[in-house]
Amino acid sequence: MIKATNQILPFQALALQIKAEVVNQANDRQEARGMIEQKIDRIAQQIAASKAFIGSNCKLVLLPEYFLTSFPMAESLTTWAKKACLEMTDPIYDRLGEIAQRNNIFLAGNAYELDPNFPKLYFQNCFVFDPSGNMVLRYRRLNWMFAPTPHDVWDKYLDCYGLEGVFPVAKTAISNLAAVASDEILFPEVTRCLGMRGAEILLHPTSEIYGQARSPKEAAKVSRPVENMMYVISANTAGIVNTSIPEVSVDGGSKILDYRGLILAETGQGESMAAYAEIDITVLRQYRRQVGMKNLLARQRWDAYTESYSQFYGYPANSMDSKVVERKHFIETQRATIE
Template identity: 60%
Template structure:
């Protein structure tokens, strides 16, 4: 398959923060998945059967922790890698014949007491074929916080996974990670052609940093960016429309192919032309930025740099104050070294 349509589905997140317990939270998740099944099927009926890829927003299943600590959020909102939620989402992918991408808080038996914000891709077979754990987060654990142990279990391919599929080489980016060029670059080094960007962000218009970053990540890596934002987050205690609007698809030249305004929408769909992308990557010339990269020049600087430290959660979960304190220590050290 060299050309097909993709959809960045902008849907409302029904948060579980107000749920009294795990049972009520799971009921909200089931309702969300049932609603998504209808929205996805109806959207494909409108777009056409050549819609083979659907990307859902960040937090679509649960929202995000507001006042909840590690233990409470783990029990209430985090799902198991082999849990019923993935099975239900797998049925949607299978019944619709699509690759379905989303983002959820997930438990990992190797790291009791922690959870990871996980971007996933489910194939039309119903199988999860990609599981990327967010690497940059303000208040949530990441693989970097337990790096040595994580590498022992999953290796570097588990840190920067790329799924090679019939619809292209898929990789995932979570939310603000669009602002970190190194994450997308490491995925591009492993062959990523399509970045699936699950986000829940303030839609700031064309001059906002994240909007500029989406175009930059597409151009510098010669890759498609499919960015699905939420249509608001309700029942989390925050103003519902704080994160609403601007889902879009950007091609490998940085051109916005489709974009939607605020509210629930399937308007952000467009054709993904793999042949055109691959021709551009194979064509010598000024605009073939990927083939002209001189990574050897940068390697030493990255190797020597010491900014945010790894492995700070190897001994278990800590509260939000840990993340504040760690960042403050980094800033103080960089200031002392004359770097900021």
């Protein structure tokens, strides 16, 4: 586990709830890029205005899932890769880094990304830029229904990036940052592996139904911070625009929770900067050093579970092996897993 000794002053974090605008109707990559550029122009204004309102102590901003492109619908993997996915050294990333640098913030979000090590595939990347404009975290979504993940090309992915590249934690000036995407909040093992590596803030870009107080994701957003004694920052979309899906189906409920599972800030529906709150990493680290029943990390007996995990198998690794597949592959693989 990462050990940090420097005291970090409290700061404000913001889960910025904004609309996602689809690029599905774009005829080609050039047209889609123009739409993405326009979106970034708007985001730059929203971030600057939000920080001006919250104050200079706003050090971390999280954007929701799908904020640049929305998600593939009828497109094949190959078509979506050509139309909507970013290169690892993409100029779009440069622009996001510039926004982080200009506002002196850590800027986090999520985008579809290509990787030259895996031609014709793409991954969903949770990223963080530091105030100098450098990407300090790249986490590829590990659990997904209709698209490739590192687990689908597991052996090669480990050869390229190692296990720490699968479960990355960025040790930064404001805390140890990690991320999961969307419904990965429902998979406790992912967050646990990040917590094992010292994560103190879990960034959760998402696009989900809001308004069901006892929905599985809402329960998970309380459970993950308690289990791992970490802050959770969850930014939802303010709807998805220009699609046949009703716009406000995935709108509202961005929130920040502390390491006790208490909601520090939350917003309703619509574009909003209301979900911001103070993050106190020094207090969190003190809480983690306390002796008592509440220190669940210190009470965990991780070695007791390893043999059971090694004996039972679910969704298979290496099911894609870098080959191009259609959406039916994911359904067929899940059916085989259930059997």
